[in-house]
Amino acid sequence: MDLDLAQVRAFVTTAETRHFGHAAAELGLTQQALSKRIARLEALLGTRLLERGHGGVRPTAAGHRFLAPARRALATADAAVSAVRDDAGPLRVDVWGHLYDPSRTLSEVIDDVPPIELGRARDLPAVFSALLRGEADAAFGRVHRTGRPREDELTRRAVRLEPVDALISADHPLGRAEQLRPADLRDARLVFPAASDRLDFLRHFADAFGIRDRVEVVNLGAGRLLAELRDTPGAFTLFPADARLPDVPGVRAVPLADPVPLYAWSLLWADATRHPRLSDLLRALSTHGRARRWLEYDPSRDWLPDEDTDALSPR
Incomplete structure (x- = not known):
């Protein structure tokens, strides 16, 4: 029996994400194309591999047995491609x-x-x-x-491991400090420049140093972020110290110490x-x-x- 690796990859991705939409997005397919690949694989094997339900999708008993060797088959195929890749390739x-x-x-x-x-x-x-x-x-x-x-x-x-600075408005009560401790920022508002689940460092920092006032903003680039900080004197965010930033007057980068966040x-x-x-x-x-x-x-x-x-x- 010859397996179509594209069909196998469709099954493995769907079994792992437990969601047709997520799997299709990962593979760059429409959900209809994904479903067709899985249906053809099931027809070839003569058994159902996935159970569809209101809560998503999950492997059947046969699907569970097939999943681990299917992963190994894909890894072997990927390794074979890697082994013969043009040495001059980037x-x-x-x-x-x-x-x-x-x-x-x-x-x-x-x-x-x-x-x-x-x-x-x-x-x-x-x-x-x-x-x-x-x-x-x-x-x-x-x-x-x-x-x-x-x-x-x-x-x-x-x-x-890069030290981070506090980006803060020059009009902030702490805005003229030459150096700050993380504890000094406890009563300030921490700005998350994207959804907090994508910025784990800021979440860990806020939890570790007792910063309860947190707000998420849409990531529209560093220039927009600095402008928001300039116009919100009670707010700050953290940025890697050596990152290249646009020049926005009225915003200062203040080093942190005791301890130095990395x-x-x-x-x-x-x-x-x-x-x-x-x-x-x-x-x-x-x-x-x-x-x-x-x-x-x-x-x-x-x-x-x-x-x-x-x-x-x-x-």
């Missing part, structure tokens, strides 16, 4: 979290590595999907756990489809990181979300 690296300017870290090492083709992912779940489908070789940005299926199939390595940047990849040149990028990041002390962390002086301390060594 290393495809997705970058996300563009408000915080992640590409500047890659720009420091890009001359020391093979050609890199940068992609633009909308968010971390999209990155997970691209890596697991073999549509990207690696990804760079802030990584945190989302509970998404198959996260454990990806390898994460922290490559940079923003963890990580590289993420799937070992099952590891690009032969990924090691070159990892070596370049390590070399530059040592020279620039990118991974310096002292728990008596610095603050990291608990989850990030686990990423200081590869997992």
